[in-house]
Amino acid sequence: MNNEIFKFLDENLNYIINNLDTIIINENIDIENYFKSVIFSSSGVRKIFAFDRDENSNSKFISNLDFILTYSVASSYVKFLKENKLLQSNNITIGADSRPTSLLLLLIIYFTFEKHDVNSIFNFILSGPEIMAFAKTSQALDGFFYITASHNPQGYNGFKFGLKNGVLNSDEITKVKKIFNNIFERTLNNSEVLIKEFKFFLYSVKNSISKTFYFNKRASESDYLQFLDEIVFGKNVPLNAKEQFIYDISQSNVYVAAEFNGSSRIFSVDENFMNNLGVNFIKFNDKPGEFVHKIVPEGESLEYAGKKLEEYNSTHDNKIQFIYVPDCDGDRGNIVFHENSSHFVISAQKGFALSVMAEVGYAFLMGIFTQNSKNAVVVNDCTSNMINELLKNLNVKVFRSETGEANVVSKAQELEAQGWNIRIIGEGSNGGNITRPSNTRDPLATLASFLKLLYFNVNGKNIYNFFAEHLNKNTTKEKPGISDYLNLLPSFITTDAFEENAVLILDVQNQATFKEKFEKNFLVSWEQRKNYLLEKYQIAEFKEFNYEGTKEIEGFGPEFRSSEATGGLKIQFYNTNNDPIAWLFFRKSKTEPIFRTLVDIKNGTSDDLNYFTEWLQSLLKQSNKD
Secondary structure, eight states: OOOHHHHHHHHHHHHHHHTTTSSEEOOOOHHHHOOOOOOOOTEEEEESSSTTTTTTTOOOOOHHHHHHHHHHHHHHHHHHHEEEEEEEESSEEEEESSSHHHHHHHHHHHHHHHHHHHHEEEEEEEEEHHHHHHHHOTTTTTEEEOOOTTTTTTTEEEEEEEEETTTTHHHHHHHHHHHHHHHHHHHHTTTHHHHHHHHOOOOOOOOHHHHHHHHHHHHHHHHHHHHHHHHHHHHHHTTHHHHHHHHHHHHOOOEEEEEEOGGGGGGGHHHHHHHTTTTTEEEOOOOOOSSOOOSSSSSSHHHHHHHHHHHHHHSSOOOOOOOEEEOTSSEEEEEEEETTTTEEEEEEHHHHHHHHHHHHHHHHHHTSTTTTSSSEEEEEEEOHHHHHHTTTTTEEEEEEEOOHHHHHHHHHHHHHHOOOOOEEEEEEEOOOOEETTOOOOOOHHHHHHHHHHHHETTTTTHHHHHHHHHHOOOOOSSSSSHHHHHHSSEEEEOOOSSSSSEEEEOOSSSHHHHHHHHHHHHHHHHHHHHHHHHHHHOOEEEEEEEEEEEEEEESSSGOOOOOOOOOOOOOOOEEEEEOOOEEEEEEEEESSSSEEEEEEEETTOOOHHHHHHHHHHHHHHHHHHH
């Protein structure tokens, strides 16, 4: 356990206590305009909570309306639990990421639960995967409530909540939102009294918080480490295979670094976990809440980490092989690797594909998957078709859901209930992987997958040789590197979900009408371009897919989506052999006020990516004007 967390808690708790009269500020704004900044989605609730409403703010101050929102969301969650008889122990663990407003919001949750006679197992700053593992594995817990805005800038914050089996699914979130709509106005009318009670509550619990937190943190870290062992190796793994893997790593003098960027993973189990696998561990930027670059672990954030890696390796004999960069809640951790004296950034799509390769290969080599079992991988709607190509002759079926971790997890749970054998799921568009039985992404699981690629073997057969044989590559390697695995991957080029070309700002109020206009405009454009597409790309036909929750619905037209039409829409192109070779995809984000526009092309170039992106975005802009 990192003992610095207790000092950090005391400092921040004292700051809040000493500023209680000013830290919650009255905001002069009508409720309708206030709610324009609040995003409800399958990921929970998000908005800019910093009182100055600057997304990059360091302010710990919030408004009275933010207090009311927080109290109302927590009250709605509790009422949902009680109405559905989901409270057995009456204990919910609560925690937060490392944003400036996180502790104040966490204390409001603590206060709200006490008002509703629910016990809070207070856990302060910890990673999302840790609090979810704690809720899942502890017999004494019914669920979790977590303060985070994931990869959004530090002025944002939000709420993610769930049960033992993970975050609430979209249907459950809808029920909570209905309860919220009834509770908010009552809370608003009683807000002055509640804020006064909250301040008195803080004075009363100030001295007990740190004492109870010590025991809660020890329990959550212990449960998380045990759960990680199951994630990495699975159940009932032969002890000799596990010990051999750890021995081979320890004999290879492996160094892994974390560029924490002020995130919640600073106070998690990363170092202990790596050491348990025989890995040497190095930390950079490990002061909580001090963000030295963008929180999202993409693009410039990974390049920064790559430079850190090279600076270290240029002055040390022991070279860092991997450096990972988590987002603020620590469920993502995209990777940069070192090979042949240089650093290489792995894109989100390829990083996920490597994890799939590692876990599917591991599953077959360990006998978890067989050619006679029902094996599956679950991905989101905009994961590259590289995954389908990688697995198409391996008796592993690829299922898709709408974007959103809750949707992917719910789809996997549905399939497992039907007898499907699932080792790994995830979202290629975001990178990272969810290794079952986990219900959330975890960079430690991703790192373990990468270590399997390099050091795992059974009876002399490694994952590289397994896939080289499957993909009909006439090659074997005793000690493959990450670049060797990258060269094995099917050739696809895909838009990075966080690059500038992937974002389109459109004011669309009615998505159902908008999508009908898109389909009409697409058909006109298809007739104009189809000869060129056939000649240039061998594209002969197309199909449309709509994604809503756990459903992938094939069909062209409004009858193939719900009346709200809020999910993703994909136009998938096929060659004359009916092989999928490219797609266009768009979806209005449910956590940010933007459209994501992505393109995926087999054997494509950057020029091809630009061509299809310009085509897609021109259709979307035209559809918004019509």
